[in-house]
Amino acid sequence: MGAGNTIDDLLGDRLHIMANSRSVIDLLPYLDRHIGGLVITGAEAPARCREIRNARSDLVVAMDPESHTQAVATPGAPFGLRTSHGWWRLDMAGLAEVLDGQLLNKASYAVTPTCFIPHGEGDADQVLASVFALxxxxxxxxxxxxxxxxxxxxxxxxxxRLAGLIRSSRHPVALVVQADGDPMDRRGVMDGLRQLCRSCPRLLLWRTDLAAFDAMVHGALGSAVGVAASLRHGVKPRLEGGGGGWKPYTSILVGRLLRYVRVENLQDWFAHSEPWTCGCSVCQGQPLTRFDDTDLDRLAAVQHDVNELYALHGELAGTVPGHDRHEWWRARLTDAVEHHRRLALQTDTEPDVPKVLLAWRRTSPLPLPQPRPQ
Ligand SMILES: [Zn+2]
Structure with missing residues (x-):
């Protein structure tokens, strides 16, 4: 590596797959070691991280301690960790201990156990500032x-304010955007994210979906895409143990449509015509409508998704950041809209083009004004 900042070299243009410790082993064969990586969540993350890095030291692996799904940050305690002895509020020494612990478990880099940062409630601004002060x-x-x-x-x-604080950070920042449902559906959020990516050179977008690509086109350093819907946007902390047992429907990433689609919807669309097939190493020419709700099919669906993500990411990584990359993304978005049209013609159905796809085709906002030097 050059004389530059090695963590930025490690993260630059890298798309991590974010998955729970239960399912990561089955995804290993599909990870791209050059431009890919893994962010592990869940209770067994440290053990899985150690195992994987012992076997595959060439893979980039990190952990999200998920404190943000469990607690709200306060100005005095923005960091914390759930342990077998209960909740651990972290002071500076504790924070350093947790970060060192991740590295001892062979993580490629450490990730702060930041709690959830709400907005507009009392001291939320101080909470955000305290994350960076510490x-x-x-x-x-x-x-x-x-x-x-x-x-x-x-x-x-x-x-x-958010951009100023992120720019003040001496470390790269992995942003997780919380909303009920897709944060990109909220007014101004997509443009705000684009402006943030253009204004903050060391920003990563984590726990997201295809917004990772829009972010990286607009200058984000890297990203982490979740394999399950619950890992594709931030969530408010759960006060109790959480849902448990509930299994979401199977959905898959249809690369040419640039969207996740419920398998049930695919089956409806292709009820009276030849279903689309997929040539990835998991599907091997089989129809996209074949996935069922069994555990095996769910796993195959996720493996297919990972293949699709790295096919797309391979294209992005092959472009030159800036104009060339923007043009590539614009062409992919135009293709995706065209594929929706073909789908409608072939199946005699009316699949809507997702709002976010149309929004991504809009012209980018200007970067935020940089503060004048003091
Ligand atoms: Zn496939």
């Missing part, structure tokens, strides 16, 4: 600051 005291170059925020931070009144 992490900027960490004299280390192996750490990413996880920043799980309400989507409201990306709306116009709050965006400059």
């Amino acid at each position: 992490t900027n005291k960490l004299a280390r170059t192996d750490t990413v600051v996880l920043l799980p925020v309400s989507y409201k931070w990306l709306q116009p009144p709050s965006l400059p």
